[in-house]
Amino acid sequence: MSGFNFDVITLCPKAFELINNLGVITRALDKNLIDVNLYDLREFGEGPYRQVDDKPYGGGAGMVLKPEPIYKAHQSIRKSLKSKTLLMTPQGKVLKQKDLKRWSTLDQLIIICGQYEGFDERVRSLADEEISLGDFVLSGGEIPAISIINGLTRLLPGTLGDPESLVDESHNSPLLEYPHYTRPRIFKEMKVPDVLVSGNHEEIKLWRMLKMLERTNQRRNDLITNESVDKLLDRKRKRIEEIDLTRFTIKDFDSYPDW
Numbered sequence: 001m002s003g004f005n006f007d008v009i010t011l012c013p014k015a016f017e018l019i020n021n022l023g024v025i026t027r028a029l030d031k032n033l034i035d036v037n038l039y040d041l042r043e044f045g046e047g048p049y050r051q052v053d054d055k056p057y058g059g060g061a062g063m064v065l066k067p068e069p070i071y072k073a074h075q076s077i078r079k080s081l082k083s084k085t086l087l088m089t090p091q092g093k094v095l096k097q098k099d100l101k102r103w104s105t106l107d108q109l110i111i112i113c114g115q116y117e118g119f120d121e122r123v124r125s126l127a128d129e130e131i132s133l134g135d136f137v138l139s140g141g142e143i144p145a146i147s148i149i150n151g152l153t154r155l156l157p158g159t160l161g162d163p164e165s166l167v168d169e170s171h172n173s174p175l176l177e178y179p180h181y182t183r184p185r186i187f188k189e190m191k192v193p194d195v196l197v198s199g200n201h202e203e204i205k206l207w208r209m210l211k212m213l214e215r216t217n218q219r220r221n222d223l224i225t226n227e228s229v230d231k232l233l234d235r236k237r238k239r240i241e242e243i244d245l246t247r248f249t250i251k252d253f254d255s256y257p258d259w
Helices: 013-021 023-030 067-076 097-103 121-126 142-153 201-219 226-240
Strands: 004-010 034-040 083-094 108-113 129-132
Touching: 004 013, 004 067, 004 142, 013 023, 013 034, 013 142, 023 034, 023 142, 034 142, 067 108, 067 121, 083 121, 083 142, 097 142, 108 142, 129 142
Parallel strands: 004 034, 004 108, 083 108, 083 129
Antiparallel strands: none
């Protein structure tokens, strides 16, 4: 096995060709930091037509994935001692960054992708956790599975060129990430904040911390807690204590539309 193994049970293995064109994952594959193994559910189907689905008991629209092929596929996978099985389903808990961080300490994730109207209820007994990307329904679990592979791979040592780039990222830090700017300094009358070109690194750090608070308050104020503010205060307590942190203003073209 490679450093980290993703074993995916899916009816649409071609959907995962995308990962060959995603820089971070492709580099991790080339470095043997991860291995992505695809198990085509059709190969575990029953009968001459490799049947993997059937009509639901009790009637209803659509087809339901049968339990036998999924069990056979799952049993064919060699398990690591540090392994978990995830079931992709809109009924699962919503994926969070802390989940990716928690799973990154494992050696293997087995991911079962749903399809059609869903799967036989007895498939749930295979899963350690049921995961959703949010309160919406997709045609299958492949996109959530790719999202997990991408998000977790970025956390593995050796994947990113600069590991420090993870520190202040949104959802790795307690707050959302601060805004970024690059050349040109003025674009369509929008100007890069003066502090970022001042050369004063202490002022830049302070500005970024305050922007993290401002941005989080405007977009995700549910993330602002005493703990998250205290963590920032501990890093720059003397300077930040002089500022009224209860007054947040959105400047520097840092705004989202009213969804």
